[in-house]
Amino acid sequence: MPPERILLLGVNHKTTPVAVREKLALSAGYPEPLTTLKGIAGVRESYLLSTCNRVELLLVVEPGEEVEGRLIAFLFGDRFPAEDYRRYLFLHSGRDAVHHLFMVATSLDSMVVGEAQILGQLKEAYRFASRFGCTGPLLNKLLHKAFSVAKRVRTETAIGSSAVSISYAAVQLAKKIFGSLADKKVLLIGAGEMAELAAEHLVGQGVGGVVVANRTLSRAVDLARRFNGRAVSFEELVTQLAEVDIIISSTGASEIILFRDQVKPVMRARMNRPLFFIDIAVPRDLDPQLLEIDNVYLYDIDDLSNVVESNRAERDREATKAARIVDEETLKFQRWYEGLAVTPTIQELKTKIDAIGRAELERTLPRLPELTEAELQALEKMVAAIGAKVLHDPLMFLKSASCAGRDNSDLKVTTVRELFGLTDGQEPAAPAAPAAGDGECRHGD
Secondary structure, eight states: OOSOEEEEEEEETTTSOHHHHHHHSOTTOSHHHHHHHHTSTTEEEEEEEEETTEEEEEEEEOSSSHHHHHHHHHHHTTSSOHHHHHHHOEEEETHHHHHHHHHHHTTTTSSSTTOSHHHHHHHHHHHHHHHTTOOOHHHHHHHHHHHHHHHHHHHHOOTTSSOOSHHHHHHHHHHHHHSOOTTOEEEEEEOOHHHHHHHHHHHHTTOSEEEEEESSHHHHHHHHHHTTOEEEEGGGHHHHTTTOSEEEEEOOOSSOSBOHHHHHHHHHHTTTOOEEEEEOOSSOSBOGGGGGSTTEEEEEHHHHHHHHHHHHHHHHHHHHHHHHHHHHHHHHHHHHHHHHHHHHHHHHHHHHHHHHHHHHHHHHGGGOTTOOHHHHHHHHHHHHHHHHHHHHHHHHHHHOSTTOSHHHHHHHHHHHHHHTTOOTTOOOOOOOOOOOOOOOOOOOO
16 A cells, blocks of 8 residues: 555535535635645645636555545535535545646636636645645645646647637737737726726736726726726716727627727727727627728627637537646656656665675675786676676566556566565565756636
8 A cells, every 4th residue: 555645625616516616715815725624634635726617636655445434524614415426526646636736727727728727726726735845745846837838838839828708819910910919908888797897907017007988887987996096087088099999899789889080080080099989799899891991900799709619619529638748747647656766765775785785795805816906807897797687677567668557667666675685574665756846936717
């Protein structure tokens, strides 16, 4: 039985409805639950991730199922009947736990594949776990590896480059038209949810300012405050076109609110600087004939939907590449982890063979007093070469992948230790603790 195992359990948007997830979310933050988790018997190292879409525990635990029960009780408490736990819970161990973590870090397990926010959430959760002394050598190594896998996926695939939401597609189109958005101003017409999301994305790209026009001025004021912008009345709509660059419209109007003949004079005042309209309303807010004006760009909900569908197919292709990288990196980590159980035996075996060689040399050399320095060095080299040849086959046996899996690894270690007299009645040595690597040390996913 391995002296420790990696365990990952929790709930997410795939297994558990939001009505359940919200009862598990950590409204008070990380410190209190991390402190509790650290004190659970059988837990050696621990890490906790809580976002809108998931609550997951990553742990190094002692063998035995008792610790699983304690962890499930920690996660669900008395908020649900015990019979409901298994319906919502997923539980992975060993290689499956590593694979799941890498899938989460690379956003392949996210609601929107390719989104970048989850990696920041993982790192923030790690900062808390590290600060409270919850992680140790093994989880430090694993989490740093998860961060590097996510970076590799971002570098080697285009999984995050294609817009797969209406609001994000609007922003990507704006960047294609203007390049940098840093000095651009946005006019938000109405208060539709998708328009607000698009404005959020634009603010995230560093736009120069936000203006909000709404039939209800108080609503415009509230929304403008959210974006650190300013509110204007609906009657000021046309005059604002001379001052802004991007217009996002999402009203509940039953007919067109802005016509071609209202916009054309504005373009003369703008010296034909581009004007980008995003019409997310149904029915449409903006006159389709706006496209007849030079340097005016207009996209409606169908245009954006077509962009999203096209990009989703592209992102799916990139996700396949990313999944291959995750599989490859999972295998690498698993081999490293299995090697921890083998390393002490390899070191002891080398030490024993070297000691035998030195002892035989010390016993033999007094009988050969006439050896020159060159002959002595040649004899020492010969003894070392014999030791290396004796070691070759058992070391290849220990390092081989012929018996994959921790159970087989333990059997190989035990066999070699018994054959070479390393056991001395003891159990195989525990895996050596890995050195904590340097690297980068919550709600959204």
